[in-house]
Amino acid sequence: MKNIVILGATGSIGTQSLEVIEANRGFRAFALSAHSNIAVLETQIRKFRPQFACVTNEEKAAELKIKTADIGTKILAGTAGLEEIAAHPEADTVITGIVGIAGLAPTLAAVEAKKRIGLANKETLVTAGDMVMERAGQTGAEIIPVDSEHSAVFQCLAARVNRDNFDSEVKRILLTASGGPFFGKTKDELTQITAKEALRHPNWSMGAKITVDSATLMNKGLEVIEAKHLFGVPFEKIDVFVHRQSIVHSMVEFADNAVIAQLGAPDMKLPIQYAITYPERLSMHGNEPDLTKTPLTFDKPDFETFRCLPLAISAGKTGGTMPAVLNGANEAAVALFLNGKIRFLDIADLVEGAMCAHKTMKRPSLSQIFEADKWAREYVCAKLHTLH
Ligand SMILES: NC(=O)C1=CN([C@@H]2O[C@H](COP(=O)(O)OP(=O)(O)OC[C@H]3O[C@@H](n4cnc5c(N)ncnc54)[C@H](OP(=O)(O)O)[C@@H]3O)[C@@H](O)[C@H]2O)C=CC1
């Protein structure tokens, strides 16, 4: 029996992780977490009977403790509780389904405890990729990508036999992007975009923040940085192609120009399950891809209209604290956009402004990364009254 910890159990990745657990006799929901949605968490606790549940909002944790007093689940609170479940000696695999930099500390706790990590929380590697990958190398923690593109690349790379020749064998990583709901639109056409329109992803049903990131193409920018850290390739070896169908989840081009791709239906349950079972595969029902349905197309992204993509690549190339500033400014700007406080195109302007105003610190400590994140959020708040 594999004990699975799900950080962010109430979200899109979290609920799909529970579906994967439900479909497999060999997996058990050992610990679940939520930030404040205790109604959904209580339902999950009653159904899956985990040993632990953690609510980061301390007041809500106290409320949940009372509501679930009849059940044996131990209720923990705050970030300390998250770190406790992520590093628990009985935990086998930790799925990181928390959104944003809030996922960094518990992921690091899992790394220190040498866990297998099914990494969905891309902000962990965006903000602290050097540190997390270095510590994982030292502790022996296994980081298996759950993000669909990175899971695809990971699966394509698994075809290699000789593990020593990575640099000479692997020519390029080709990340696919759906292009989001505004593919083909001009900047003028994007001025009046509403949150409701940005939340209409063409192929994937996901949480609000990542869905807006897909619409601005910031998601792909974050994924370029994530790929750099996961696979240890320079930015020059990572390309992005717009692939509207989201059937080819990403590809790897090898030295002999062979391109290996992973295809599948747009369904996160496959990468979630694979992260748990790797190197084995278990059967799965309901996610069979229909390859006859559409032609598969590939286009170059529009870097001028969707500026978040080149901004993220630039932040990644600068390194140090710059990616944390990019990410913090983006998290703050997306929250403001979702609350109707700023316009769609302001997101890129605010991120760019924060990056221009930031003095990068090389090889930052964890606390310097969190300071850079806080600084970027404050920058965005301070700029709010200067817009329009
Ligand atoms: N959804 C998807 O298909 C994919 C997602 N990802 C990545 O996975 C991560 C999760 O995305 P997604 O599931 O869509 O997000 P959701 O918004 O659907 O879920 C987020 C989860 O994180 C919890 N949470 C929110 N804020 C905090 C906080 N400050 N501290 C602790 N927990 C918090 C939420 O709890 P509560 O419900 O109580 O607020 C919820 O459980 C993101 O990093 C995203 O980029 C990557 C690839 C695909």
Ligand SMILES: CC(=O)[C@@H](O)[C@H](O)COP(=O)(O)O
């Ligand atoms: C499912 C997943 O991994 C998301 O990151 C998805 O890829 C977003 O789609 P975009 O390609 O539109 O960013």
Ligand SMILES: [Mn+2]
């Ligand atoms: Mn993705």
